Amino acid sequence: DAGITQSPRHKVTETGTPVTLRCHQTENHRYMYWYRQDPGHGLRLIHYSYGVKDTDKGEVSDGYSVSRSKTEDFLLTLESATSSQTSVYFCAISESGGAARNQPQHFGDGTRLSIL
Amino acid sequence: SQKIEQNSEALNIQEGKTATLTCNYTNYSPAYLQWYRQDPGRGPVFLLLIRENEKEKRKERLKVTFDTTLKQSLFHITASQPADSATYLCALDVAAGNKLTFGGGTRVLVKP
Numbered sequence: 649d650a651g652i653t654q655s656p657r658h659k660v661t662e663t664g665t666p667v668t669l670r671c672h673q674t675e676n677h678r679y680m681y682w683y684r685q686d687p688g689h690g691l692r693l694i695h696y697s698y699g700v701k702d703t704d705k706g707e708v709s710d711g712y713s714v715s716r717s718k719t720e721d722f723l724l725t726l727e728s729a730t731s732s733q734t735s736v737y738f739c740a741i742s743e744s745g746g747a748a749r750n751q752p753q754h755f756g757d758g759t760r761l762s763i764l
Numbered sequence: 765s766q767k768i769e770q771n772s773e774a775l776n777i778q779e780g781k782t783a784t785l786t787c788n789y790t791n792y793s794p795a796y797l798q799w800y801r802q803d804p805g806r807g808p809v810f811l812l813l814i815r816e817n818e819k820e821k822r823k824e825r826l827k828v829t830f831d832t833t834l835k836q837s838l839f840h841i842t843a844s845q846p847a848d849s850a851t852y853l854c855a856l857d858v859a860a861g862n863k864l865t866f867g868g869g870t871r872v873l874v875k876p
Contacts, residue, residue, distance in 0.1 A: 750815065752798060754810065
């Protein structure tokens with residue numbers, strides 16, 4: 649299994665509070681991704697990173713920010729959590745992107761986030 | 765708008781039979797398509813990748829076809845086993861950066 653660790657695995661918090669989810673990889677892969685998975689919507693890309701300090705928005709980026717200060721860590725922050733952000737969040741990594749687009753993504757086991 | 769459709773209804777199948785799943789897409793011209801397996805409470809796991817110039821790809825009991833004219837991929841599990849019970853997701857490349865767009869997945873239940 650690819651070395652991907654997500655933390656925390658479960659979190660319950662209140663509306664309006666800041667939340668940070670962490671993804672840590674030991675594979676030295678260049679690309680990292682944050683997805684959310686909701687019933688009826690499948691996996692949707694929030695943000696991704698193509699290198700240290702290089703990030704870009706995905707399909708559902710509103711209300712989320714990311715940071716990548718080291719190759720191995722990719723943080724997802726909800727500045728002021730809302731109930732609509734209750735979801736399961738997955739981090740993924742891939743070896744390359746750019747011209748070599750056909751690389752599989754390897755996923756962590758997710759963070760279940762509930763915002764009350 | 766771009767859209768990927770997988771049968772949202774669960775597929776119930778008897779052990780030993782072949783399960784066939786469909787992935788249809790519109791308004792895409794993907795260079796490749798991937799299939800993933802997801803078990804409850806776990807992240808998706810990569811299974812197979814097929815490129816636009818490939819008609820068919822096999823891996824053990826799995827077979828994937830890719831018809832860019834029909835805009836469809838079929839995913840077959842032959843000689844299905846109860847351990848094959850899971851949700852299967854298809855994903856298409858969207859743009860550079862290895863960004864993928866996923867279908868909603870089809871749940872497969874293999875009964876002994």
